Every structure is written in structure tokens, then in C-alpha cells.
Amino acid sequence: MSSRRNFIKKAAAGTAGIALGSTANAMSAKSYSKILGANDRIHVAIQGLGRRYQAYLGAIAAKDSNVELVYLCDVMKSQRDKAAQVVLKGLNIKPTLENDIRNVINDKKVDAIFMATPDHWHAPGACMAMQAGKHVYLEKPCSHNPKEGELLVAYQQKYNRMVQMGNQQRSSLQSQEIIKDIHNGIIGDVYEATAFYTNSRGAVPHQTKTAPPEGLDWDLFQGPAPRRAYTDNTWDYNWHWYGWDYGTAEMGNNATHELDIARWALDVIYPERVHVNSGKFHYKDDGWDMYDTMEATFEFSGNRSIKWDGQSRNGYRKFGAGRGTIIYGSKGCVFIDRDGYKLYDQKNKVLKENIVKGIESGNSLGGGGQLSTNHTLNFFEAIRGKAPLTSPIEQGVISQMLTHYANIASRIDDAFEVDETTGRIFNREAMKLWSRTYEPGWEIKPV
Numbered sequence: 001m002s003s004r005r006n007f008i009k010k011a012a013a014g015t016a017g018i019a020l021g022s023t024a025n026a027m028s029a030k031s032y033s034k035i036l037g038a039n040d041r042i043h044v045a046i047q048g049l050g051r052r053y054q055a056y057l058g059a060i061a062a063k064d065s066n067v068e069l070v071y072l073c074d075v076m077k078s079q080r081d082k083a084a085q086v087v088l089k090g091l092n093i094k095p096t097l098e099n100d101i102r103n104v105i106n107d108k109k110v111d112a113i114f115m116a117t118p119d120h121w122h123a124p125g126a127c128m129a130m131q132a133g134k135h136v137y138l139e140k141p142c143s144h145n146p147k148e149g150e151l152l153v154a155y156q157q158k159y160n161r162m163v164q165m166g167n168q169q170r171s172s173l174q175s176q177e178i179i180k181d182i183h184n185g186i187i188g189d190v191y192e193a194t195a196f197y198t199n200s201r202g203a204v205p206h207q208t209k210t211a212p213p214e215g216l217d218w219d220l221f222q223g224p225a226p227r228r229a230y231t232d233n234t235w236d237y238n239w240h241w242y243g244w245d246y247g248t249a250e251m252g253n254n255a256t257h258e259l260d261i262a263r264w265a266l267d268v269i270y271p272e273r274v275h276v277n278s279g280k281f282h283y284k285d286d287g288w289d290m291y292d293t294m295e296a297t298f299e300f301s302g303n304r305s306i307k308w309d310g311q312s313r314n315g316y317r318k319f320g321a322g323r324g325t326i327i328y329g330s331k332g333c334v335f336i337d338r339d340g341y342k343l344y345d346q347k348n349k350v351l352k353e354n355i356v357k358g359i360e361s362g363n364s365l366g367g368g369g370q371l372s373t374n375h376t377l378n379f380f381e382a383i384r385g386k387a388p389l390t391s392p393i394e395q396g397v398i399s400q401m402l403t404h405y406a407n408i409a410s411r412i413d414d415a416f417e418v419d420e421t422t423g424r425i426f427n428r429e430a431m432k433l434w435s436r437t438y439e440p441g442w443e444i445k446p447v
Contacts, residue, residue: 042383045071045095045104047125048116049083050236052139052166055368056114059376061091067380070110073098076235077215099217101125105132112162112383115139118239119253120246123148124224127444130159137379139166141252142396146404146423147435149397151444156393158447164379164389165396167260171374174340174354179265186343187329190266194307194326195258197250200315204238206287207231224442241288244411244436249290250312251403254323260391260399261325261336262306269398270423271298271306274405275415282313296406301420308406338371398423408433 044060044067046053053072060067072087072095074080080097088094098104104113105128112135115125123143126136142165143149156163169175182190212218212230219227221235225245239246240253247253263269278294296308309319319326324337332345340355360369374390381387401423408430409415416427425431438444 040066040384042067042111042380043070043109044068044112044114045073045098045107045110046083046114046116047073047101047104048114048118048121048139049074049076049079050116052116052368053083053114054086055168055372056137056376057087057090058368058373059380062377065377065380069093069095071096071098071104071107073101073104075099075217075220076213100220102128105129105134108133110134112137112379116166118221118246119248120144120225121223123152124442124444126163127151127155130155130161130163131447133159133161135162135379135383137164137166137376138393138396140256140396140400141248141403142166142393142400143404144248144252145434145436146401148444149400149404151446152397153394154447162379162382162389163393164375164382165391165393165400166375167257167391167396167399168360168371168375169257169261169338170264170391171378172338172340172371173374174356175261175336177354178334178336178341178343179261181343182265182327182329182334183267186332187327187334188331190327190329191303192305192307192328193262193266194309194319194328195255195262195324196309196311196319197254197258197323198311198315198317198319199254199313199322201292201313203283203286204241204288205233207234207242222439224438224444226437226439238287241290243289247290248403249407249410250292250310251294251296251308251406252400255308255310255403255406256400258323258325259306259308259402260396262327263399263402265325265327265334265336266300266304266306268300268304268306270401270420271300271405271418272420273299273415273417274409276406276409278406278410291410294406294410296402296409298402298405306402308402 049072059065060069072080072083084097104110113129114137115122116139117125119141122138126138129136143152208231209229210232216235218230234242276294276296278291280288280292282292292312294310298306321337324335327334335342338360339357342350343352345351358369360371378387378390382389411433412429416425416430418425
């Protein structure tokens with residue numbers, strides 16, 4: 001009972017975010033057709049039962065949400081079993097356990113699906129769900145590559161579903177407040193944002209071919225990705241760093257959040273030019289295939305820029321925090337993170353601050369807290385037509401493009417120009433990475 005009270009307490013704390021759910025970039029809820037009445041129960045499923053699924057449970061448990069969790073889905077049996085125990089203890093319910101998300105998608109009772117899988121599953125799963133009439137809460141990164149972002153928007157427009165991207169800081173009341181002030185000129189003309197992330201990730205083992213762990217459906221884990229033999233320690237988390245079949249490196253993993261705040265604050269869309277410096281500088285003989293350090297610069301029209309400083313394995317906090325975004329203007333600057341913000345004048349004097357330290361601050365994996373609860377409650381309100389989404393997919397894919405640009409520039413080891421109207425890259429080698437190779441039969445079909 002204490003666990004259930006904690007879930008409900010989290011949800012109650014998050015309801016304050018609903019009133020300010022509208023942002024400058026959010027579409028009006030009236031622009032969507034509704035399949036539910038304002039008071040109808042929403043039947044939901046969760047796909048992916050690793051580090052993120054508990055972030056949704058507080059909002060699902062709230063009485064006012066009128067939501068029923070009907071499926072828990074994961075390709076790993078132990079994940080399903082553990083999640084079933086958590087949900088039984090916290091919510092006193094027994095959802096159906098399912099291995100294959102396609103069976104969930106085909107169940108007409110399901111109204112909405114939370115997708116918290118490895119990156120390569122996000123866009124294909126979301127498109128299948130939309131095609132079947134489901135609303136989608138899509139964790140970051142919303143796409144594995146630029147083409148998938150285009151397809152997500154096309155599917156959303158065709159099937160008219162609510163698709164909330166899981167960059168939960170969009171539902172921070174503090175971020176909403178200060179970005180509105182920035183847009184109204186509180187720091188003058190904004191010209192630059194520096195977004196950063198620092199962690200102390202250790203060495204990872206080299207991949208070794210072995211039998212998949214007991215209970216893992218390796219074929220379904222791969223899903224849209226080309227088939228290959230299982231390698232040890234892939235499925236749990238190290239798929240992030242073991243090549244590009246499944247992960248999107250630290251840019252998709254964490255930069256998504258801060259770059260979204262930077263783009264939102266500067267009120268920009270696509271850059272004109274992208275260049276990066278990146279490399280693997282730590283534990284050089286381990287199994288990590290990606291860069292572990294990246295500096296990226298995105299140059300926009302109007303002499304504005306966004307800079308990314310990412311240190312995955314060097315824990316020195318040169319900006320005084322583990323993650324965040326600094327917005328520079330002609331009359332001052334603002335530091336924004338998940339705890340709130342501080343507004344400074346040009347002499348480094350704090351003029352205003354709004355800090356509400358929560359459990360989603362810093363670099364901790366998974367979890368959840370008030371921001372996730374706010375974001376989930378906003379998703380439910382939007383489905384019912386009571387509020388606009390705080391992070392509609394048509395905005396999410398634009399922010400996600402910044403991470404794709406950086407990854408592509410790193411992979412081809414070259415800078416490139418971008419069409420600021422369409423987002424397309426003026427570089428043939430770069431455009432070869434606009435999409436990816438899919439397992440035959442798993443391609444996302446154009447609509």
C-alpha cells in the first residue's frame with residue numbers, strides 16, 4: 001500500500017504541470033480528431049520494461065487519470081516478470097504480459113502505447129502503432145536516423161494520432177516560464193546556447209559471440225535491424241555503444257534533452273552549417289565503438305548558434321553541473337536544467353531564480369519524477385482533447401535532427417551545410433546516412 005501511495009503522490013504532484021502544458025511550439029488540441037470522449041477510460045500498454053517504464057506509473061495510477069494499464073511488453077522474460085511484480089505491488093493490478101508488441105498493437109482495446117525500447121525500435125514501433133489507431137508516447141530519441149523523423153511526421157499527419165516525444169523537460173514549469181521570458185526579451189537578443197552533458201561511464205567489455213541470455217527473444221530484440229549473432233552484454237544497456245545497428249550514441253541518448261531546450265529557447269529550426277570534433281579518448285582498448293567525447297556547433301541564420309559539449313567518460317564538471325543549457329543574450333544569460341533556472345545579468349549577478357530540485361536532475365539512469373509525471377499526464381489530457389501536447393512529434397523530430405547531424409558529421413569526419421528550410425544536407429557522403437538498412441520485411445512504408 002505504501003508503494004501505491006507513492007505512485008499516486010507522484011501523480012498528484014505532477015498535476016500542477018497541466019495548466020501550463022501549452023508552449024509556443026505546441027499545436028492546439030483542436031487540430032486533432034478524437035477517438036475518446038473527455039471522460040472515457042484510456043487503455044494503455046507499455047513496451048520496454050527496463051529503466052524508464054516506472055516513470056509512467058504515477059500518472060497511470062492517479063484516479064483522475066482514469067487510465068487502465070492492460071499490457072506490459074518486453075522481449076526479455078525477466079523484465080516482464082519484474083515489472084509485473086512492481087505493478088502488482090504499486091498499483092494492485094495484473095496487466096497481461098506480452099513478448100511481441102505486434103500482438104499488443106493488434107488489440108483494438110488498446111488506445112495508447114508507451115514505447116521505451118532501444119533506439120532502433122522507436123520509429124518503426126510508433127508507425128505501426130499509429131497505423132493501428134494508437135496514440136503514442138515515444139521515448140527519446142524519437143528516430144534512429146533523419147528519414148525516420150520524416151516518416152514519423154507523415155504517419156502522425158495521416159493517422160491523426162497524438163504522439164508525445166519523451167523529452168520531459170518540455171513539461172517543466174520552470175523551463176516553460178523562463179523560455180517564455182527569453183522569447184519576450186528578458187536577456188535581450190539571444191545569440192548562443194551552450195548545451196552540455198558530463199558522465200563518468202566506465203569501460204565496457206568487448207563483444208563476444210555467445211548464446212542469447214535465457215528468456216531473451218533475440219530475433220524480436222533486433223526487430224527492424226539486420227540480423228546478426230548475439231554478442232555478450234548487448235541487450236541490457238551496452239547496445240548504446242556497440243555500433244550503429246541499435247543505438248544513436250550519446251547524442252541520441254542524452255544530448256536530445258539539452259539540445260531541445262537550446263533550440264526551443266533560441267526559437268530556431270534547422271541550422272545552416274554543422275561541424276564537430278569527436279573521438280574515443282578513454283579506455284581505448286575496450287568494446288565501446290562510438291565516440292565518447294564530442295564538441296558540436298550548429299550555426300543558424302541570424303548569427304545564432306548552438307554548441308554541444310559532451311563528455312561521456314570524463315566526469316569533470318566544467319560548467320558546474322552534470323547537464324544543462326546556458327542561453328546567452330545581449331543583456332545577460334540564463335542557466336536552465338531539470339531543476340529550474342537562474343537568470344544572470346552581464347556582471348554575473350543573479351537577478352532571478354526558480355529552483356525546484358527533483359529526482360530527475362543530474363545523470364541518473366531511468367527513474368522518473370515530477371517532470372515525467374507532468375509529461376505523462378499531459379499526454380492523457382491531450383488524448384482527451386483537454387490540452388495541447390507539450391512535445392508534439394513534429395517539434396520533437398526537429399530537435400532530434402541536431403543529434404543526427406552531429407552523428408553524421410562525426411561518422412564522415414567532415415562538416416557540412418544544411419538547407420535551413422528542408423533540413424536536408426548538402427553533402428553526398430552525409431546523405432548516404434540519411435536512412436539505414438532494415439531487416440527485410442521491417443521497413444517503414446511511406447504513407
